[in-house]
Amino acid sequence: MKASVLIRALACAPLVAVAVHAQVYITEFFYQGFGGTTGNEHEFVELTNVGTTAVDVTGWYYRDSTNSPATPFSLSGFGSIAPGESVIITDISEADFRTVWPDLAPDVRILGGSNPGLGRDDAIRIFDSNDVIVDQLSYGDQDYPGTERFRQITAITTRDNLGQNSIVGWYFSNTQEGLTNITSINGDIGNPGYVNFELAAVPEPATYAALLALAVLAGVALHRGRRTVQQ
Structure with a gap:
């Protein structure tokens, strides 16, 4: 040679x-919770670093299916996401989110006030600092007939279905046997801050x-x- x-x-x-x-993926989302109001619906998106090295998300940002508002929601506040760590972005403040989910572990990091609210038929898009999509998920029971309308109970999926940009294969978090969920003060059910599968070594x-x-x-x-x- x-x-x-x-x-x-x-x-x-x-x-x-x-x-x-x-290696950062959307692992759970929550659309329109009980007790919420327009523009303040207790919604959230969970991102998880499924790899074995920290990922610097400085300059990363979140948008829904549109480019409105003009300024996207920045993820720079997280700095780096540690291996196996799940973080939360929500439309309410961190303090309000912890009030709504009183059993949430104190070490789960949260960025509140995400401006693009989630709709019934929408998309979650995560971009890196070069404006390249890192992960995205389009969903909606109207846009994708036969899929669930995920509200009041969070949506999760399996490890091998991450990064597919397909709502097929996502399901209500309270339907998985052995998964310990928590309940919000309004009766919503979810598992923010934790994934429902073992993180494979990468x-x-x-x-x-x-x-x-x-x-x-x-x-x-x-x-x-x-x-x-x-x-």
């Missing part, structure tokens, strides 16, 4: 690292690069071995 081939192969390692960087970007390098070196050794046999 020529050295140039090895160099080209190793140069691919950063691309692999970029691929595993996209190799570090450096691990991918190391594995790629080992594979290339193994190929070099095999090639040399064949040349020795032929000689």
Whole structure:
């Protein structure tokens, strides 16, 4: 194997690292809770870092299906999302959210006052600092006949259904056996701040690069071995 081939192969390692960087997903959402009012409906979106490395979300932002209002809701307040951490964005203040969900763990981080409210048929879109969509989910029982109208009970999905931008495969959080939900002071049911599945181990970007390098070196050794046999 020529050295140039090895160099080209190793140069691919950063691309692999970029691929595993996209590990923040929408894992739960809540549209129109009990006791809410127009523009203050106790709605929320949960984002989870399902990877094994922290993700810096500085410059990231949230929009619904439209680009209105002109200024999106910034996620920079989270700074970095730790591996396995779930965070919440909501249309009410953090203090009000904790009042509505009194059993919410105190270490769950919340950004309140998200300006794009969720509609019956809508979309949740998460963008990075380069205006590239990191994850999105379109939903609505009218736009997607046969799917649920997720209100008063939160919507969740399985690990392998994340990032599909399809409401098919999402279900009410109170229908999963073994999942411990909490109840809001208004009678809403959900599991904000926690996911309903085990977080699979995701190799570090450096691990991918190391594995790629080992594979290339193994190929070099095999090639040399064949040349020795032929000689």
